[in-house]
Amino acid sequence: MKSLLYIFLPCKQIYPVGCTYLADYVHKRRPEVRQRILDLSQIPPGERSKAIRETAENVRPDLVCFSWRDIQIFSPHEGDASLEQAFNFYYSPNPFKKLAASLSGLKSLYQYYAGIRTNLAHVWLIRKICPDARIMIGGGAFGAFAEQLIEKLPEGTIGILGEGEEAVLKMVEGRPLDGERFIARENGKTITGAGQSYTKLDDLAVDLPYIASVFPQHTAYRDDCIGVQSKRGCPYDCAFCLYPYLEGKSVRYRPAALVVQDIAQHYRQWGTRRFWFTDAQFITGKAAYPQCTEIMERIIAERLEIEWSGYIRTSLITSELATLMVRSGVGDLEVAITSGSQEVLNSLHMGFMLDRLYDGCRYLAEAGFRGKVILNYSLNAPDETEATLRDSIESYKRVAAILGEDRVFPMMFFLGIQPHTDLE
Ligand code: SF4
Structure with missing residues (x-):
């Protein structure tokens, strides 16, 4: 293959680090391949199809790789009022x-489904304007719902x-995908x-x-x-989390x-x-102390x-x-923290003790953290009761x-039930 186009499907504006690592990896091994990264988040919605069309005509890609990062919108982040709306709907007098x-x-709901349809349409558009190009798709959102989306x-x-x-x-090299995890x-x-080849991180140094x-x-x-990225993989087993499924449980260090x-x-x-360290966890455990x-x-x-x-797992922060x-x-x-009840944390297999988390906060305060x-907090864990919610307070x-009260902000989340997790 001679040319490769990466398309970062729209999400909140966030640096497409995964696409840059892929492009760098291919470039180091196949410098003759022409590459281009197109970030749709930076283009107004009404102009995205035009941008895809123009870029594809310009690059004439043999392979188009889509990266789909986000699919969940029901989170209370950055002014998204969906959780507040849910509370009002169920409990407001x-x-x-x-x-x-x-x-x-x-x-x-309309925006959620329309967003999914639009992203799928971007892939279909590439199929139409580049009928001979191969298409790949990956990213966290795709990985979570791969069986549904691939259809x-x-x-x-x-x-x-x-x-x-x-x-x-x-x-790119025209080799079979034996040993790769694909659908x-x-x-x-x-x-x-089946299988999963892990990329060697020993020489991952981006050519900026x-x-x-x-x-x-x-x-x-x-x-x-x-x-x-400083490492890949997460060894924990939190009942709601997809990271171990997507990145694997063995931690690979750069x-x-x-x-x-x-x-x-x-x-x-x-x-x-x-x-921002994009690792599932920056401090994955004591084994990560030397690298961190x-x-x-x-x-x-x-x-x-x-x-x-x-x-960062606050429970793993030492004074040093x-x-x-x-x-x-x-x-x-x-x-x-997820919950202020150790029983709830244990039932979610969170793998940390609250006392250690408080110790970590204390060490940060002593070190002059400002x-x-x-x-x-995720308030809908299966074992939450009124008493455990009071523990959270x-x-x-x-x-x-x-x-310091002026620096600590509680944020409420609700655990989403995602495929390939214990909560499913
Ligand atoms: S929630 Fe964090 S620590 Fe737990 S499995 Fe996911 S990434 Fe690992």
């Missing part, structure tokens, strides 16, 4: 509020579950490929000037937050030197100051004045790690007493 909430709920995509589309570097390279439709039947050349829209992210080199080149070449420590020590040694964050976190520029944190902490008070 005011009939007008109930009516308004039900209309808003219908609108949310709605053009026959021959290859869906990738989990990481896709090797699978994409095999397609496809052939002659009206769904076929799946190359990425800038194949991703002209990157300029929109220079002053924003850039995603950096050398700390390459992680910080990645941050440093964005810092120096693009002027980026904010970074080295990453933070290198950020400090290189005098990179950045603000960073990521998903907290000091390094603060010195290396940790910013606001989201702490997935950021905000969003405490995420108490847990907020404990964390607020440690870190």
Whole structure:
């Protein structure tokens, strides 16, 4: 194959780090292949089909890889009022509020299904304008609902579950996808490929000037937050979570030197100051301490004045790690406490003790942490009772007493039931 087009399907504006890693991986092994990344989130909805058409005509791709990141909209993040509407619909004593909430709920449902239909239509559009191109699709949203989505995509589309570097390279080189984890439709039947090849992360060092050349829209992210991956996989077993299914349970580490080199080149070449570790967990366990420590020590040694964050198991933060976190520029944190009841946490197989989480908060406070902490609670766990909900209120008070009430913000979530999780 000679040319490859990546299309990042629209979601909230977020740096398409997965596409950049794929493009970099292919470029290092097949430098003769022309590549291009198209980020639809940056294009107004009414102009996306035109952008796909123009880019495809320009690139004339032999392979088009779609990345579908988000599919859930029912979250209370960033002003999304769907949870509030649900509360009003079920519990408000005011009939007008109930009516308004039900209309808003219908609108949310319409937007949800329309969004899925639109994304599927983008794939069909490529099938129409590039009839000879092969099509692949991956990303978290696709991985979660692969069996349902593959039936709605053009026959021959290859869906990738989990990481896709090797699978994409095999397609480019015309090799069979043996040993890859994929799903496809052939002659009206769904076929799946067993196995999973894990990409070696030892030499994952992004060639940033190359990425800038194949991703002209990157300029929109220079002053924003850039995603950096330091490891893949999560060893935990939280009942509601898809990460172990998508990324695997064995943790693969990227050398700390390459992680910080990645941050440093964005810092120096693009002027980026904010970074997000895209790992399922930045501190996956005690085995990750040496790598996390080295990453933070290198950020400090290189005098990179950045603000960073990521998903962090607060229960694993030690006094030494907290000091390094603060010195290396940790910013606001989201702490997935989930519940203030140890019994509920155990029933969800969360794998941490609340007392250790409070210890982690204490170490952060002692280290001089001044950021905000969003405490995420999921109030609909199967074993929640009124008493456990009261425990959650108490847990907020404990964390607020440690870190300061003005900096701790409780956020309510509801656990979604997703395929391939224990809650299904
Ligand atoms: S620790 Fe986080 S990423 Fe890992 S399984 Fe639990 S919720 Fe998922």
